[in-house]
Amino acid sequence: MISLSGAGMLPEWQPRPKTGYVDLSYWDILQSAQQQGYVWKGNNPRRHPGFVSFPYYEGPDDEVLEDNSIPGVVDRLKVLTDNHNLIATDSKDNREVLRDLRELVKA
Numbered sequence: 001m002i003s004l005s006g007a008g009m010l011p012e013w014q015p016r017p018k019t020g021y022v023d024l025s026y027w028d029i030l031q032s033a034q035q036q037g038y039v040w041k042g043n044n045p046r047r048h049p050g051f052v053s054f055p056y057y058e059g060p061d062d063e064v065l066e067d068n069s070i071p072g073v074v075d076r077l078k079v080l081t082d083n084h085n086l087i088a089t090d091s092k093d094n095r096e097v098l099r100d101l102r103e104l105v106k107a
Contacts, residue, residue: 002104003051004087004097005030008040015050022104023053024097027065028084029077031056054100059083060093 005025015021023045025031033039034046045051064072064079086094 002101003045005084006045008034008044009048011041011043013043015048021045021048021051023051024087024100025053025056026059026083026087027056027062027080028059028087029080030084032080057087057097059086 001019001021003021003023003025005028006023007030025046030039031046034042034044046053059079059082061079061082064075067076087097090098
């Protein structure tokens with residue numbers, strides 16, 4: 001089972017013994033909220049021991065995320081939202097994810 005920046009699971013969710021679970025994500029608006037415990041109270045693919053998580057992919061505008069100034073908040077939120085939407089596209093900016101997806105599906 002492949003999670004693309006997965007939101008979360010019910011507290012009682014448990015992985016099936018013979019099923020592999022993988023999470024692919026950019027650093028995005030959802031990941032940021034999950035890190036703060038705002039989404040599913042931390043019960044999400046990135047944190048769950050039943051999932052193997054690939055390192056975060058780099059979005060096309062991630063350098064904006066390094067600007068911690070107050071005026072930069074709007075730009076950071078836009079990049080985080082764009083990164084979240086990117087994971088489910090066939091954009092050339094998403095080719096690394098698509099390559100890894102192909103490899104995972106072949107396996």
